[in-house]
Amino acid sequence: MFVFVLDTNRKPLDSCGCARARKLLKSGRASVFRRYPFTIIVHDLEVKNCVTHEHRLKIDPGAKTTGLAILQDNLVIWGAELTHRGFKIKKLLSNRGAIRRNRRNRKTRYRKPRFRNRKRSESWLPPSLMSRVFNTETWVQRLIKYCPITAISQELVRFDTQLMQNSEISGVEYQQGELAGYELREYLLEKWNRKCVYCRATDTALEVEHIHPKSKGGSNRVSNLTLACNSCNQAKGNQDIKDFLSGQPDLLKRILNQVKKPLADTAAVNATQWKLKEVLEATGLSIEVGSGGYQQY
């Protein structure tokens, strides 16, 4: 790993290797400025007398963690994984909501209803999501101070759940038909890793498959859909997944877990990425938005 270096005026210089940093510290030319990220300050250098190289900060946003990496050309200078508090915040706020709701049953003085006073701005996002944005912003701002970053790359999710208006993600009742077609397939492919869930075949045509069979009242909600190859789809027929996979409890458990799991994650990443982009644009650095490399599941 590399060590961040600041000049006399606390302006970032090119980072240096550990050995060089140790030498600088030992000789007294530099001292430790900050422990994490480890940064030293050089006492006898100014940035205008030095050459700094272009550094790129890469951000890979996730629901639970966000990956951060600083690259100089193709050399990784620094990397970190930022752990978000999103799910914790959501839990805390629901707890608070529950406590407040409790007031209704208590004998208390009359209070004028004031629910109508509250308005949300157009770009409002829940606190659990904003925490992800702010976390990332804080670290971007911090890194800019310690490293001569000239550009930022932000990874975007490949498909846009915003377009999938009535998906389970939006929390609105899913309506059949809205999701049919390309968006649904793309979403399912992404969610199920482009594999048949039963035999894990990849290089075959995948069919949309109802986990709880349609003939037995299974819905068309995305949470009831998965992808299977033709032969698995035929073999399952209109059996319930529990019967079909009765011999493979591990696989059954894994599928039933995945059915529910990534939804919140995808939604969180999706909802925050545009906000994050706005926030990053405020830094004034050039921002490159990439897509494709992202895989959360």
Ligand SMILES: [Zn+2]
């Ligand atoms: Zn299969």
